[in-house]
Amino acid sequence: MTKKSGRSGHDTLALSQMAQVIHMFKQYRHRHVQAFGVTVPQFNTLVWLERYGELNPSTIADLLFSDRPTTTVIINNLERQGWIERTRSKANRKFVVVRLTDAGIGKLRELRHAEETQAGDFDLLACFHKEELAQLESLLDRLIVHFRDLPTIVGTQEDT
DSSP states (O other): OOOOSOHHHHHHHHHHHHHHHHHHHHHHHHHHHHHTOOOOHHHHHHHHEEEEHOOHHHHHHHHHHHHHHHHHHHHHHHHHHHHEEEESSOTTSSSSEEEEOOHHHHHHHHHHHHHHHTTTOOOTTTTSSSHHHHHHHHHHHHHHHHHHSSSSOOOOTOOO
């Protein structure tokens, strides 16, 4: 159960500011990866696959905050480029898993190299001192936990 804070105007402003930062970051990320023939969801999929090794399509959808049909299009396009492959799970042949190919690893390396090269020109978090960045990360972690603990509102379409 959450308590009323009495800060309704500030709550709305802070959430609006976070939404603006997210929007600006998405625009920045889009411009960066677009130059390499990749969309942001495709880039994020490559990153998740690098981190986990292999994932099933529904897990990829969850990680992308995307629906299954949209994720299928993303996976199809990545497969068409030769950056990922779909195979049957060794644990259960009924399930499909997705993993990076050597070409996908190369593409991700290319994107990361370009990002590192550009970082000197545009460091997204350069406005924060080390201590401020640690505080921001801590506050965002606390907010994430708080959001996860909030009761779900039944009958809304907002979480799609």
